[in-house]
Amino acid sequence: MTDRLIFDRINRWIIWERIFVRNRAFKAIFLIFLFLFPYLIFAQEGMEEAEQNTLAPPDTIAEILSPTEIKASDTPNDAGENITVQWKSPEDEVGVIVGYEIFRSEEKETGFEITGFVGKATEEFKNRTQDGVEYYYKVRTKTKDAKFSPFSEVSLVAVSRPQFFHTGRINVLVAVLVFVSLLMFFVSTAKKGKSLFIRRIAGLDALDEAVGRATEMGKPILYVPGLSSMSDVATIASINILGPVAKKVAEYESTILVPNRDPIVMTVARQVVKESFLEAGKPDAFNEDMVFFLTDSQFGYAAAVDGIMVREKPATNLFLGMFWAESLILAETGNMTGAIQIAGTDAVAQLPFFVTACDYTIIGEELYAASAYLSRTPVLVGSLKAQDMGKAVLIIIMIAMFLLAIVNAVFFIATDTGNAFLSRIISFFQGLFKV
Amino acid sequence: MRRKIPLTIAFVFGIVMIIQFFIPHPVSRDFYQTMLDWRIIVIAFTYILAVSSLIRIHINKVRRKKTGWGFSYVTLISLTVTAVVGVIGGCFQPTQITTWLIEHFNWQIEQRTVLMVIFTYIQIPMGATMFSLLAFFIASAAFRAFKARNLTAIILLLTAFVVMLGRVPIGELITKRLPEVLQLQNIVEWILNYPNMAAQRGILMGVGLGMMATALKIILGIERGYLGGGD
Numbered sequence: 001m002t003d004r005l006i007f008d009r010i011n012r013w014i015i016w017e018r019i020f021v022r023n024r025a026f027k028a029i030f031l032i033f034l035f036l037f038p039y040l041i042f043a044q045e046g047m048e049e050a051e052q053n054t055l056a057p058p059d060t061i062a063e064i065l066s067p068t069e070i071k072a073s074d075t076p077n078d079a080g081e082n083i084t085v086q087w088k089s090p091e092d093e094v095g096v097i098v099g100y101e102i103f104r105s106e107e108k109e110t111g112f113e114i115t116g117f118v119g120k121a122t123e124e125f126k127n128r129t130q131d132g133v134e135y136y137y138k139v140r141t142k143t144k145d146a147k148f149s150p151f152s153e154v155s156l157v158a159v160s161r162p163q164f165f166h167t168g169r170i171n172v173l174v175a176v177l178v179f180v181s182l183l184m185f186f187v188s189t190a191k192k193g194k195s196l197f198i199r200r201i202a203g204l205d206a207l208d209e210a211v212g213r214a215t216e217m218g219k220p221i222l223y224v225p226g227l228s229s230m231s232d233v234a235t236i237a238s239i240n241i242l243g244p245v246a247k248k249v250a251e252y253e254s255t256i257l258v259p260n261r262d263p264i265v266m267t268v269a270r271q272v273v274k275e276s277f278l279e280a281g282k283p284d285a286f287n288e289d290m291v292f293f294l295t296d297s298q299f300g301y302a303a304a305v306d307g308i309m310v311r312e313k314p315a316t317n318l319f320l321g322m323f324w325a326e327s328l329i330l331a332e333t334g335n336m337t338g339a340i341q342i343a344g345t346d347a348v349a350q351l352p353f354f355v356t357a358c359d360y361t362i363i364g365e366e367l368y369a370a371s372a373y374l375s376r377t378p379v380l381v382g383s384l385k386a387q388d389m390g391k392a393v394l395i396i397i398m399i400a401m402f403l404l405a406i407v408n409a410v411f412f413i414a415t416d417t418g419n420a421f422l423s424r425i426i427s428f429f430q431g432l433f434k435v
Numbered sequence: 436m437r438r439k440i441p442l443t444i445a446f447v448f449g450i451v452m453i454i455q456f457f458i459p460h461p462v463s464r465d466f467y468q469t470m471l472d473w474r475i476i477v478i479a480f481t482y483i484l485a486v487s488s489l490i491r492i493h494i495n496k497v498r499r500k501k502t503g504w505g506f507s508y509v510t511l512i513s514l515t516v517t518a519v520v521g522v523i524g525g526c527f528q529p530t531q532i533t534t535w536l537i538e539h540f541n542w543q544i545e546q547r548t549v550l551m552v553i554f555t556y557i558q559i560p561m562g563a564t565m566f567s568l569l570a571f572f573i574a575s576a577a578f579r580a581f582k583a584r585n586l587t588a589i590i591l592l593l594t595a596f597v598v599m600l601g602r603v604p605i606g607e608l609i610t611k612r613l614p615e616v617l618q619l620q621n622i623v624e625w626i627l628n629y630p631n632m633a634a635q636r637g638i639l640m641g642v643g644l645g646m647m648a649t650a651l652k653i654i655l656g657i658e659r660g661y662l663g664g665g666d
Binding site for chain 2: 077078079080162163164165166169172173176179180183187233236237239240241243244260263264266267268271272275288289291292293294297298299300302303307311312325326328329331332346348351353355356357363364365367368369371375379380383384386387390391394
């Protein structure tokens with residue numbers, strides 16, 4: 001029995017083995033099926049997906065959704081002649097919408113003409129208009145295959161008008177008023193004779209030494225008032241320093257060379273140097289050619305000043321004002337000629353170059369403090385105090401914002417009311433700095 | 436009187452321009468535009484002064500045979516030639532003379548005027564030459580700045596080394612297997628975005644207030660240095 005069973009099993013195995021293993025045709029069909037199976041599954045899924053996709057795009061114009069909630073209003077804080085149209089885009093899961101066409105009319109019911117087109121990501125359109133004229137707007141959606149939705153409802157009437165006050169700049173106005181108040185307060189305090197402390201600024205202290213050195217060596221002083229125009233505050237600050245320096249030069253009966261890139265700066269600088277020589281009691285020592293124009297080309301100017309440094313070998317080089325890429329070209333050439341160099345700028349990117357190549361560097365705000373520092377006039381010193389106080393106010397606001405943001409994030413993130421309250425305070429502070 | 440008039444002008448126009456900043460009305464906008472036009476006119480006149488100053492200085496140099504007086508000839512000739520070519524041949528659009536010359540001599544020039552030829556093939560390459568010197572000056576300045584003389588200089592040197600290495604592909608390559616925080620490019624990003632940015636913003640804040648203070652001092656007549664002399 002047992003033998004027979006074993007025999008039967010072996011026999012069956014042989015039969016199966018013949019069918020499945022030895023049969024090449026079956027093997028080929030099996031392998032093909034094995035490889036095709038996943039493909040067939042995915043293909044089936046893809047077909048279902050494609051079927052879904054082909055079902056989604058609208059077949060008729062009526063199926064494309066129109067924009068809703070259309071609003072048209074005078075553009076705020078502008079010079080008039082402009083209306084802002086806003087709407088809510090329809091849901092577009094499949095991505096058939098390419099944009100929106102905006103129509104305008106002076107009548108509510110008729111006469112609408114296309115006035116603009118915006119892309120699908122936009123829900124706002126600024127339209128150039130005529131002031132005092134009433135306008136109505138409606139919008140429709142455009143699809144990839146150039147189909148259009150029905151029009152949205154017509155907006156309420158909108159009229160453009162110019163504004164007399166930019167409400168978005170109230171924060172700037174408040175800041176200016178606060179700063180002017182601080183300025184007036186400290187200036188009046190200084191006028192009353194109260195002594196105000198100013199920290200030492202090495203670069204400005206060295207000016208006397210630099211002028212003296214040039215006098216001793218019998219060589220000129222080179223004063224570069226930056227490359228910017230007179231509308232740059234850094235140039236004005238530089239001109240304010242030029243006055244005392246030129247006066248010192250006149251007192252020591254030395255020579256100063258002031259090459260310029262901007263013709264207005266040249267005119268102002270010439271007048272300042274002339275007045276300083278007059279004030280020092282040496283009007284005859286002044287020569288108009290001390291202050292001269294070179295070129296308005298940036299690197300042409302740099303090349304010319306380098307040439308002056310190499311030929312004339314000034315004992316002192318002063319680079320004060322606004323500088324760009326030429327800063328290191330000037331400072332390194334001056335360094336090679338062995339001159340004592342004092343630089344000052346508010347261009348943050350140029351400061352490392354000046355720090356590296358010059359003996360003293362007047363950094364950022366120190367440039368603006370220079371005239372007060374050099375003259376020690378009480379009213380000017382008072383203005384420095386106002387500046388410091390303004391900075392203190394800013395630092396306090398920033399620390400407050402920083403702490404509020406941390407408290408908001410750590411303690412109230414889960415509580416809606418607390419979070420919203422602190423968020424409002426934070427956005428208020430943020431709004432203070434937004435222009 | 437010599438001081439009162441400029442101070443009054445500075446005060447009146449300063450205040451008016453501040454007010455103008457807060458008014459978007461077309462009247463205010465037109466006023467601002469008029470001021471800009473006036474500025475252009477003033478600049479045009481000051482250019483006459485500037486060029487006359489340039490010519491006088493170089494003529495004096497040639498006369499007195501000062502050091503490098505030969506270069507003064509180059510300046511004067513270049514100035515004259517460029518001005519004449521610009522006036523006769525036109526700046527951006529060719530004049531009739533240029534058009535006639537181009538047609539008559541069959542000139543093949545990409546630029547439409549001779550002045551633009553001078554600008555494109557002489558001035559721009561010369562400017563680029565000066566600018567390219569910056570690379571060598573940066574190298575020499577960096578060599579001087581990165582000498583490890585004291586603790587601060589050592590910190591500067593190390594930071595510069597890390598930033599430079601992190602900015603080149605090899606820096607990224609050598610720290611690729613380290614945790615993300617220790618990868619050089621991330622360290623560099625952190626240095627630039629936090630300590631460096633904090634320092635820059637500190638300076639910029641002071642600069643902003645300084646600008647505001649200087650402008651107000653000039654408008655209010657507290658600062659008179661730009662008029663020359665003290666009081």
